[in-house]
Amino acid sequence: MFVVRVRHEHEQRARITRVMEPRRKRRKRRRDGTPKSKEFMDAAREAFVRYVALEKWREIEDMRETLGFDWTRAAQEAGQFLGRGQYQPLWIRRWEEQVMPQAEGNDAGQLFAAIEKAIAAALRDEEEERRIRGDRPLDEDPEYKGFIDTALENLFREQAGELEPS
Numbered sequence: 001m002f003v004v005r006v007r008h009e010h011e012q013r014a015r016i017t018r019v020m021e022p023r024r025k026r027r028k029r030r031r032d033g034t035p036k037s038k039e040f041m042d043a044a045r046e047a048f049v050r051y052v053a054l055e056k057w058r059e060i061e062d063m064r065e066t067l068g069f070d071w072t073r074a075a076q077e078a079g080q081f082l083g084r085g086q087y088q089p090l091w092i093r094r095w096e097e098q099v100m101p102q103a104e105g106n107d108a109g110q111l112f113a114a115i116e117k118a119i120a121a122a123l124r125d126e127e128e129e130r131r132i133r134g135d136r137p138l139d140e141d142p143e144y145k146g147f148i149d150t151a152l153e154n155l156f157r158e159q160a161g162e163l164e165p166s
Contacts, residue, residue, distance in 0.1 A: 075103035094122040
C-alpha cells in the first residue's frame with residue numbers, strides 16, 4: 001500500500017483532476033514530403049515528357065535534313081500524333097497553340113522549349129480526359145509502359161554493373 005502525502009489541499013485537487021481527464025492521444029509522426037513512390041512517378045512523368053519531346057524534335061530535324069523542309073513545315077508535319085488514338089485532337093490542339101508560333105521564329109532553343117511545354121500540357125489534358133471518360137490511366141498506356149520498362153531495365157543493369165554510368 002502506498003501512502004501519498006499531500007502538503008496542501010490544492011495539490012490533492014490537481015492530482016484528482018489529472019486522473020479524471022481523458023488521456024491525450026499521441027499524434028503519429030507525419031512523413032516529410034511525399035512518399036517515395038509518388039516522387040518516382042512524378043520523375044517518370046517528367047522523363048516521359050522529355051522523351052516524347054526529344055522524339056518530336058528528332059522528327060523535325062529529320063524532315064529538315066532529308067526533305068528540306070523549313071522549321072514551320074517540319075513542325076506542322078511532326079504535330080500529327082498518330083499514336084495517341086482517340087486523344088490525338090488534344091495533342092494537336094496543344095501543338096498548334098504552343099509550338100507552331102515558335103516554329104515561325106526559327107529559334108531552335110525556343111522551339112524545343114515550346115515542344116516540351118506542349119507535350120506536358122497535352123499529357124495533362126489526356127490524363128484528365130481519361131479520368132473523365134473512365135478509361136484506363138496513362139500508366140497503362142503501351143507507350144508509357146514501354147518507356148518505364150526500358151528505363152527501369154537500364155537502371156537495374158547499371159546497378160548490377162553491366163553498364164557504365166552515363
